[in-house]
Amino acid sequence: MLWSVPLVAAVTREVKSIPSDPKESLMDGGFVVPDANSFGHTFRDYNAESERQKTVEEFYRMNHIHQTCDFVKRMREQYGKLDRVEMSIWECIELLNEFVDESDPDLDEPQIEHLLQTAEAIRKDYPEEDWLHLTGLIHDLGKVLLHPSFGQLPQWAVVGDTFPVGCAFDECNVHHKYFEENPDHLDPKYNTKLGVYSEGCGLENVLMSWGHDDYMYLVAKGNKTSLPLAGLFIIRYHSFYPLHKHGAYQYLMNEEDKENLKWLHVFNKYDLYSKSKVRIDVEKVKPYYLSLIEKVCMSI
Numbered sequence: 679m680l681w682s683v684p685l686v687a688a689v690t691r692e693v694k695s696i697p698s699d700p701k702e703s704l705m706d707g708g709f710v711v712p713d714a715n716s717f718g719h720t721f722r723d724y725n726a727e728s729e730r731q732k733t734v735e736e737f738y739r740m741n742h743i744h745q746t747c748d749f750v751k752r753m754r755e756q757y758g759k760l761d762r763v764e765m766s767i768w769e770c771i772e773l774l775n776e777f778v779d780e781s782d783p784d785l786d787e788p789q790i791e792h793l794l795q796t797a798e799a800i801r802k803d804y805p806e807e808d809w810l811h812l813t814g815l816i817h818d819l820g821k822v823l824l825h826p827s828f829g830q831l832p833q834w835a836v837v838g839d840t841f842p843v844g845c846a847f848d849e850c851n852v853h854h855k856y857f858e859e860n861p862d863h864l865d866p867k868y869n870t871k872l873g874v875y876s877e878g879c880g881l882e883n884v885l886m887s888w889g890h891d892d893y894m895y896l897v898a899k900g901n902k903t904s905l906p907l908a909g910l911f912i913i914r915y916h917s918f919y920p921l922h923k924h925g926a927y928q929y930l931m932n933e934e935d936k937e938n939l940k941w942l943h944v945f946n947k948y949d950l951y952s953k954s955k956v957r958i959d960v961e962k963v964k965p966y967y968l969s970l971i972e973k974v975c976m977s978i
């Protein structure tokens with residue numbers, strides 16, 4: 679194996695607010711969704727010719743070939759042990775400074791910018807929902823898997839959109855054609871609409887392609903986080919664009935998933951559209967986030 683068994687130990691204690699339904703309208707109209715990303719293209723345009731296009735496409739080629747049911751099971755088992763490194767949340771955030779996400783057509787800034795841009799945009803519109811600010815701050819922290827301390831996994835095993843394995847790959851997945859080379863694609867156990875699952879089984883029972891979402895979820899859960907369930911759901915499925923953007927795979931959801939999806943839709947707006955070249959003054963906002971981490975988290 680290329681990587682060693684990592685671990686992170688995390689997280690949280692009391693979180694005050696238990697979310698109900700997201701509010702429908704925001705006081706000042708809220709966050710304005712920009713028309714174009716930093717490169718002048720619409721967001722998530724995977725075919726637009728840009729300096730990032732080739733890197734991103736090659737990323738998805740590797741991702742789609744290698745993310746199989748067996749691979750995911752192996753990763754969940756290894757990384758679920760949480761038995762290697764112990765680090766504070768802020769240390770992890772700083773660790774991400776050196777990485778640029780190869781799957782992302784909209785951002786080539788270091789990840790720390792993205793985490794703070796997301797959290798700050800949420801905080802402005804939802805000042806009371808501190809659990810959601812924290813969720814914004816940590817949602818991509820699982821990308822520490824790229825770092826040697828956490829096993830230095832290749833990008834295709836850490837970032838990018840996620841999708842269920844163990845059933846047919848839906849066509850709305852980005853660069854879908856590369857699944858043709860995925861061994862599961864030819865396996866009759868796995869290549870039907872339901873595959874190994876049953877209608878309405880709940881996402882909890884579905885194996886998702888391995889990456890930073892599921893890893894961070896395992897970390898938070900393994901550390902008995904007190905983040906509300908909606909926060910955990912956001913962390914775990916924020917890259918599942920086929921579902922939350924395109925409505926694919928809905929037949930795998932149960933009632934609880936449908937409730938949680940409402941908050942994921944809110945979150946996604948900030949996660950995606952806050953990506954910009956406008957830098958956050960890290961030192962200025964750091965005290966707020968440190969106090970939040972102190973209040974709701976211990977260490978990752």
Ligand SMILES: O[C@H]1[C@H](O)[C@@H](O)[C@H](O)[C@@H](O)[C@H]1O
Pocket residue numbers: 779781782783818837838839840916917918919
């Ligand atoms: O390129 C992006 C990036 O890796 C994000 O962190 C992930 O959540 C998205 O789903 C993906 O498309």
Ligand SMILES: [Fe+2]
Pocket residue numbers: 817818890916917
């Ligand atoms: Fe992400």
Ligand SMILES: [Fe+2]
Pocket residue numbers: 792796817818949
């Ligand atoms: Fe993100």
